[in-house]
Amino acid sequence: MGGETISKEFFERTVAQIKPSLTRLFQFLMLIFTAVMQLDCWRHMRTGPNM
Known part of the structure; x- marks a missing residue:
C-alpha cells in the first residue's frame, strides 16, 4: 500500500x-465560560441572598 505514507503526511x-x-x-x-460565570455571580449578587 503506497497511499499510506501520503495519507500520514497529509x-x-x-x-x-x-x-x-x-x-x-x-x-x-x-473566555466565554469565564464571562458566563461572572455574569452569573453578578446576577446572584444583584438579586441578593434569596435564591
Whole structure:
C-alpha cells in the first residue's frame, strides 16, 4: 500500500494547520465560560441572598 505514507503526511500537515485554530478556539471557549460565570455571580449578587 503506497497511499499510506501520503495519507500520514497529509494527516500530519493537517494537524499542524489545525492545532493553532484549536488553541484559539479553546481560549475563546474559556473566555466565554469565564464571562458566563461572572455574569452569573453578578446576577446572584444583584438579586441578593434569596435564591
